[in-house]
């Protein structure tokens with residue numbers, strides 16, 4: 001089963017998926033690394049220090065990687081995961097907290113502002129609704145890596161056991177950070 005773990009950069013996807021890989025031995029695909037390592041992009045955007053992902057190539061490559069592993073839990077971790085996986089978990093973080101995390105990176109002021117606003121405006125969540133069959137949301141604000149990991153474990157275990165009705169707390173809709181937008 002492929003589970004997408006998506007969210008605005010800095011919300012903790014890489015950190016939490018690494019934690020789960022160690023704890024549960026679930027396979028984790030760090031999609032952004034794969035895109036760079038295997039040149040799964042159409043061009044390099046030097047101004048934004050980013051690559052333009054080739055979604056067709058990515059889908060083909062992931063189909064190969066996942067083939068024959070349909071019974072395993074595979075976490076696809078990336079801010080692009082919701083374009084690929086049918087079931088996704090969106091990590092959310094209170095925008096002022098996200099701003100602090102992104103400031104600790106060597107991001108430009110513009111890039112920080114862009115990402116913090118996108119988080120306040122639910123951009124990834126809205127995209128996930130457009131692209132995915134099942135969308136869950138975790139508000140990671142104030143949670144440790146372990147606690148967020150436990151939330152993800154709970155979601156995955158309930159999906160596997162067919163008891164998704166017990167996942168109401170992860171149903172999107174309770175977060176409203178729109179007032180934080182300038």
Ligand SMILES: Nc1ncnc2c1ncn2[C@@H]1O[C@H](COP(=O)(O)OP(=O)(O)OP(=O)(O)O)[C@@H](O)[C@H]1O
Pocket residue numbers: 007008009010011012013014015016078079101140143144145148
């Ligand atoms: N409770 C927490 N959960 C996750 N990360 C946390 C937490 N507290 C602090 N952090 C820190 O926040 C940062 C999150 O960065 P991380 O690379 O995991 O985010 P990301 O969503 O994968 O970003 P990107 O999309 O750019 O890869 C890390 O430096 C991590 O140590």
